[in-house]
Amino acid sequence: MYAVIKTGGKQYRVAAGEKIKVEQIAADVGQEIVIDQVLAVGNGADLKIGTPLVSGATVKATVVAHGKHDKVRIFKMRRRKHYQKRQGHRQQFTELQIGAISA
Numbered sequence: 001m002y003a004v005i006k007t008g009g010k011q012y013r014v015a016a017g018e019k020i021k022v023e024q025i026a027a028d029v030g031q032e033i034v035i036d037q038v039l040a041v042g043n044g045a046d047l048k049i050g051t052p053l054v055s056g057a058t059v060k061a062t063v064v065a066h067g068k069h070d071k072v073r074i075f076k077m078r079r080r081k082h083y084q085k086r087q088g089h090r091q092q093f094t095e096l097q098i099g100a101i102s103a
Contacts, residue, residue: 001015001016001041001042001043001101001103002014002015002041002042002043002101003015003038003040003041003042003057003059003101003103004038004039004040004041005035005037005038005039005059006037006038006039007022007023007025007035007037008022008023008024008025009023010022010023011039014059014098014101015098015101016098016099016100016101017097017098018097018098019064019095019096019097019098020095020096020098021069021093021094021095021096022093022094022096023091023092023093023094024066024092024093024094025063025094025096027063027094028063029063029064029065029066030062030063031062031063032060032061032062032063032099033060033061033062033063033096034058034059034060034061035058035059035060035061036053036057036058037053038050038053038054038057038058038059038103039052039053039054040054041054041057041101041103043103048103054103056102056103057101057102057103058101058102059098059099059100059101059102060098060099060100060101060102061096061097061098061099062096062097062099063094063095063096064095064096064097065094065095066092066093066094066095067092067093067095068090068091068092068093069090069091069092069093070090071088071089071090072088072089072090072091073086073087073088074086074087074088074089075087
């Protein structure tokens with residue numbers, strides 16, 4: 001059984017037992033959260049698609065860790081204008097262990 005969930009402005013296809021990295025969620029490590037924004041639920045050939053959400057469907061997940069992704073380096077330059085700008089960014093994430101999917 002799998003589900004398509006929406007969190008942090010992005011969509012993820014998840015199944016029970018998987019670990020995923022999503023945009024940072026304000027929750028403590030070890031805390032169980034319930035994601036109720038479920039866009040689709042599938043079980044083999046059977047697929048239930050919501051309009052836009054599947055009513056009554058939830059995904060339970062446990063927060064495993066918080067962290068930062070690898071650094072993304074930004075370099076801007078204008079040729080012949082003596083302009084160079086260097087910048088870096090590390091996006092924060094929350095790692096989730098997917099538990100039960102109920103539809």
